Amino acid sequence: MKNDTKIEQQLRNILSEEFIDIDPPENFTKNILAKLPEVESRTSHQSFKHICGCMWDKITRPITFSFSPLQLAVVLMVFCGSAVVFAPLNFSKVASRPVTMVKQQPVRFALYDPEQKFSSAVVIGSFNKWQSRGFEMSYDEQQKTWILEHELPEGDYEYVFLVNGESSIPDPRALFYVQDSFGNKNSLIQVGGVRHDL
Amino acid sequence: MRSSNHQSNDAVSDNEVVVSVLKGDTEAYALLITKYQSKIYSIFVRSIRSQAVAAELAQDVFLKAYENLGQYVHDKKFSTWLNAIAINTLRDYWRREGKKNFFTDELDIEQVFYDSSVEACVLGRSIMQIVHELPDLYREALLLRYRDDLPVKEVADSLGIGVSAAKMRLKRGIQIISNAVGVRNEERYKN
Numbered sequence A: 001m002k003n004d005t006k007i008e009q010q011l012r013n014i015l016s017e018e019f020i021d022i023d024p025p026e027n028f029t030k031n032i033l034a035k036l037p038e039v040e041s042r043t044s045h046q047s048f049k050h051i052c053g054c055m056w057d058k059i060t061r062p063i064t065f066s067f068s069p070l071q072l073a074v075v076l077m078v079f080c081g082s083a084v085v086f087a088p089l090n091f092s093k094v095a096s097r098p099v100t101m102v103k104q105q106p107v108r109f110a111l112y113d114p115e116q117k118f119s120s121a122v123v124i125g126s127f128n129k130w131q132s133r134g135f136e137m138s139y140d141e142q143q144k145t146w147i148l149e150h151e152l153p154e155g156d157y158e159y160v161f162l163v164n165g166e167s168s169i170p171d172p173r174a175l176f177y178v179q180d181s182f183g184n185k186n187s188l189i190q191v192g193g194v195r196h197d198l
Numbered sequence B: 001m002r003s004s005n006h007q008s009n010d011a012v013s014d015n016e017v018v019v020s021v022l023k024g025d026t027e028a029y030a031l032l033i034t035k036y037q038s039k040i041y042s043i044f045v046r047s048i049r050s051q052a053v054a055a056e057l058a059q060d061v062f063l064k065a066y067e068n069l070g071q072y073v074h075d076k077k078f079s080t081w082l083n084a085i086a087i088n089t090l091r092d093y094w095r096r097e098g099k100k101n102f103f104t105d106e107l108d109i110e111q112v113f114y115d116s117s118v119e120a121c122v123l124g125r126s127i128m129q130i131v132h133e134l135p136d137l138y139r140e141a142l143l144l145r146y147r148d149d150l151p152v153k154e155v156a157d158s159l160g161i162g163v164s165a166a167k168m169r170l171k172r173g174i175q176i177i178s179n180a181v182g183v184r185n186e187e188r189y190k191n
Helices: A006-018 A028-043 A048-060 A069-086 A091-096 B014-022 B026-047 B051-067 B078-096 B100-104 B109-122 B127-133 B136-147 B152-159 B163-190
Strands: A104-112 A121-125 A138-140 A145-153 A155-163 A167-169 A176-179 A185-191
Touching: A006 B127, A006 B136, A006 B163, A028 B026, A028 B051, A104 A155, A104 A185, A121 A145, A145 A155, A145 A185, A176 B078, B014 B026, B014 B078, B026 B051, B026 B078, B026 B136, B051 B078, B078 B136, B078 B152, B127 B136, B127 B163, B136 B152, B136 B163, B152 B163
Parallel strands: none
Antiparallel strands: A104 A145, A121 A155, A138 A145, A155 A167, A155 A185, A176 A185
């Protein structure tokens, strides 16, 4: 290169001549390919039939509502109050306001637990302010894996799995890890590209 | 066995292969493994003495990449993404081994080459040896920039660090080598 210093030129020559990549042991590719079906079974998205089945179960599952007279009174008061507050608003203006759409990407969290040692698993991270509600994973008997499918806006997110409601563990299959300011190891998911200083 | 740094197999682009794999053609993934196995395996072999451990970690890189192929963004090079996964896997390995500093050690240039290493320099260490002894992040940064001829931005992405951090690694790496060579020459001159 034209602008290289002398030492840079020396480095270029030495590194390209002497630092040659080494072939891995025999059967390297074969070993990886042999493990892919196992990975496939853990990572494959749920089949359409399975998803439909789950949705049908949710729709047809009986739901029981129970509330006290006091709760009913509070709900009625809130309903009446909101009617008074919002009635004078010009809804056509509100409707015509431009809406900024945040691009959501599907993400899938999976925690392989073949012996179902955990009684529960929740994904907590920077996307849900490390709260344990709302990101509960469900156990898939066939895949022997805790799974959560969700959508997140593009960005980098740190997360861990909260298992049994008390212990947090980083995702053993995450691509990237970072350490927080307390020295804890968090997994990192990059939705939509690399932007993070690891 | 040694392998050439120049990769063949470019007839089909990596992105096309990735799309095929994502569509369910699992066997197409073998093309990517074959193309990058030496590069990825060598990152581990340069850092870890055990070839068996290096091979295991390199295999895991390809498996994790496969599992998370949906996270790969096509406006980056696949090789850059794979390299970043390998570097992160290596970093995690050294963390588990309790030797994080071995990987990212923030070098005190003055101390390194005017204290402990002077003796070694006198014994005639080559630039090669110095590069071998650098912490992983410095060595890999130099290799990506000066052997693979990547632009600094791509060096940064391949290491999973920011551009300014990559520039700093390169600058310090060069400085360390310059200092070491300088010290060696001074010693030779004295004698």
